[in-house]
Amino acid sequence: MDLEGQGQIKQVVEQQGRDELVAVLGANSPTAVEMTALTLKSGDPSYAGPLAGVSLGIPSFHILEPEITQQLDPAVFERELALAALAMDVAGLIAPLKAIRAGQ
Amino acid sequence: MNLNGKRVLVIGERDGVNAASIEACVKSLGAEVLYAETLCFV
Amino acid sequence: MRFPAITAVANVLAHAPGLVRYGSKPCRDLAQSPSLPDALEGHLRSYDDAVGYAPNQAYLGNVEPDTLRALPRPWFATPDRSASADGAFGDLVSEVELLGLLRLCDRARLVRLEEGSLAEARLGLVRRGIATSAEMEALASASPDANARAIDSGEAVALWHEGRVVGSMARGHEQDEALTANVLLENLATKATGVLALRRLLRQIADRVPPEAVPFVIAGSEEAVGDRYQRGGGNIAKAIAESAGLTQATGFDVKSFCASTLYGVFNAAALVQAGIFARVVVVAGGSLAKLGMKYRAHVAKGMPILEDVLAGIAILVEAANGRDPSIRLDTLGLHTIAAGSSQQAVLEALVIDPLRRAGYGLREVDRYVTEMHNPEVTEPAGSGDVPTGNYRLIAALGALRGELPRDGVQDFIATHGMPGFAPTQGHIASAVCYLAHALRAMRAGKMHRALFLAKGSLFLGRMTDASDGVSFLMEA
Numbered sequence: 086m087d088l089e090g091q092g093q094i095k096q097v098v099e100q101q102g103r104d105e106l107v108a109v110l111g112a113n114s115p116t117a118v119e120m121t122a123l124t125l126k127s128g129d130p131s132y133a134g135p136l137a138g139v140s141l142g143i144p145s146f147h148i149l150e151p152e153i154t155q156q157l158d159p160a161v162f163e164r165e166l167a168l169a170a171l172a173m174d175v176a177g178l179i180a181p182l183k184a185i186r187a188g189q
Numbered sequence: 190m191n192l193n194g195k196r197v198l199v200i201g202e203r204d205g206v207n208a209a210s211i212e213a214c215v216k217s218l219g220a221e222v223l224y225a226e227t228l229c230f231v
Numbered sequence: 232m233r234f235p236a237i238t239a240v241a242n243v244l245a246h247a248p249g250l251v252r253y254g255s256k257p258c259r260d261l262a263q264s265p266s267l268p269d270a271l272e273g274h275l276r277s278y279d280d281a282v283g284y285a286p287n288q289a290y291l292g293n294v295e296p297d298t299l300r301a302l303p304r305p306w307f308a309t310p311d312r313s314a315s316a317d318g319a320f321g322d323l324v325s326e327v328e329l330l331g332l333l334r335l336c337d338r339a340r341l342v343r344l345e346e347g348s349l350a351e352a353r354l355g356l357v358r359r360g361i362a363t364s365a366e367m368e369a370l371a372s373a374s375p376d377a378n379a380r381a382i383d384s385g386e387a388v389a390l391w392h393e394g395r396v397v398g399s400m401a402r403g404h405e406q407d408e409a410l411t412a413n414v415l416l417e418n419l420a421t422k423a424t425g426v427l428a429l430r431r432l433l434r435q436i437a438d439r440v441p442p443e444a445v446p447f448v449i450a451g452s453e454e455a456v457g458d459r460y461q462r463g464g465g466n467i468a469k470a471i472a473e474s475a476g477l478t479q480a481t482g483f484d485v486k487s488f489c490a491s492t493l494y495g496v497f498n499a500a501a502l503v504q505a506g507i508f509a510r511v512v513v514v515a516g517g518s519l520a521k522l523g524m525k526y527r528a529h530v531a532k533g534m535p536i537l538e539d540v541l542a543g544i545a546i547l548v549e550a551a552n553g554r555d556p557s558i559r560l561d562t563l564g565l566h567t568i569a570a571g572s573s574q575q576a577v578l579e580a581l582v583i584d585p586l587r588r589a590g591y592g593l594r595e596v597d598r599y600v601t602e603m604h605n606p607e608v609t610e611p612a613g614s615g616d617v618p619t620g621n622y623r624l625i626a627a628l629g630a631l632r633g634e635l636p637r638d639g640v641q642d643f644i645a646t647h648g649m650p651g652f653a654p655t656q657g658h659i660a661s662a663v664c665y666l667a668h669a670l671r672a673m674r675a676g677k678m679h680r681a682l683f684l685a686k687g688s689l690f691l692g693r694m695t696d697a698s699d700g701v702s703f704l705m706e707a
Contacts, residue, residue: 169206
């Protein structure tokens with residue numbers, strides 16, 4: 086994740102706390118999904134950013150995960166996500182997330 | 190996962206799903222958005 | 232109705248490994264780790280490797296982008312030693328030649344360049360027909376002492392070539408943040424590569440269009456020329472036109488992030504269509520800020536730093552001539568504010584709407600040209616394959632609308648898409664990089680219709696959440 090974004094997120098967490106805090110991602114590559122999820126959970130793996138060594142413990146979800154999309158009003162899904170859901174490799178994108186959320 | 194009442198950090202991607210779309214979706218499920226950004230990698 | 236045509240295009244590159252350290256990402260990292268340049272050194276490519284790099288050869292027009300499909304990856308591992316730096320569409324100049332161009336384009340006495348490099352640049356640029364001996368000989372070189380003093384005093388930043396300081400770039404003002412040495416270097420790099428592209432274009436059309444016959448120039452690049460009272464003052468178009476000898480021209484800049492150059496093209500066509508000018512040139516120089524943007528991933532994976540070239544382009548738009556492909560001004564793809572910024576809304580505005588108005592089905596467009604970023608640059612950094620991602624979205628939209636079968640994505644990409652080949656130079660990769668190829672193919676009767684679409688990430692400037700995009704059909 087961009088270092089600048091890490092700094093801003095760190096500030097949000099410091100000011101507003103971690104209760105009920107989750108991240109929802111829209112990335113289009115498994116690598117980006119994984120890097121972001123790991124950074125938000127256990128710190129910047131590249132040790133370069135404001136979140137280096139900072140374990141926020143924030144769980145990440147991808148907006149296209151079925152457990153989220155199935156809850157959406159069909160009109161909202163149609164307008165905002167249907168195209169991406171068809172074009173993007175959803176299974177590949179969400180694969181890293183289940184493992185990271187499970188603590189592996 | 191029930192997003193109702195959750196506080197969300199939205200990290201969108203221009204070439205994936207952007208922040209505006211994610212925000213519209215999670216808000217419709219009762220979440221509060223604390224942070225939203227669309228990343229552009231190129 | 233006959234619409235204005237694109238009648239000439241120049242695609243140019245400038246090898247700039249010594250400037251990678253001044254790219255935005257390397258430069259910011261350098262502030263944290265002063266030993267970075269040494270780490271970069273081992274990963275910077277030679278000129279020959281840059282010339283032989285297949286995507287660069289595709290950009291220059293010596294091979295078609297389609298040939299990259301069958302070429303085994305990694306492409307950087309197999310540079311073509313027989314490849315020429317004199318491309319069908321333009322030159323890949325060496326770093327020394329680029330430094331010579333910076334010096335040549337410098338009107339504010341900010342660039343110092345040592346005699347040896349200046350002489351070598353002179354030889355190269357004159358051989359290419361890009362500069363005359365007279366104008367190169369009129370440039371004074373700088374002594375190493377004068378150079379060192381400027382750098383040591385903090386007034387200038389060093390210009391490097393092959394591990395040696397060969398020159399410097401001075402700031403324009405002691406206090407002005409818009410005139411720091413780094414900002415001016417960025418702007419001058421855009422100007423120099425824009426001038427390279429324009430001078431190459433002028434050579435292409437020399438037999439029928441002398442420089443004095445070009446009345447207007449539109450620039451659409453990624454720099455911001457200005458000063459402390461107006462940071463984005465602009466009109467690098469006129470600066471480029473001046474250094475290219477277009478004495479009877481004036482011009483202005485067009486800006487919409489990466490969509491700038493494509494906007495420039497349809498605006499040029501509109502001016503010609505309105506009868507205001509007989510011809511308009513659109514020009515764009517390269518982005519210094521984007522050099523080494525993904526360098527961390529390349530270095531981490533033991534790759535050469537692939538973002539080591541600045542790109543430039545110059546496009547001539549004239550009245551329809553019955554031979555050259557036209558720009559369909561009646562079916563422009565425009566993304567309105569009301570459309571909203573979902574992927575679907577953007578693509579409906581840029582793809583579906585123009586086709587509907589033109590009366591074409593999705594498959595009646597021979598080639599879709601989207602953001603043609605070289606995937607070899609972006610994939611190691613986890614940014615995916617941008618062109619393929621875009622093609623998948625277009626195909627998916629076709630499937631949602633029932634115009635393509637749901638399992639027709641691969642076939643659509645194979646038939647109507649192509650591999651990414653452009654350097655990650657933002658606006659250049661955004662569709663315009665393929666205008667030269669489309670022009671060539673349409674003149675030869677091998678292609679009849681192409682849709683060029685570009686997106687601009689306006690939200691990055693923090694003034695809006697919106698994105699932007701523009702598209703047009705080019706037809707033989």
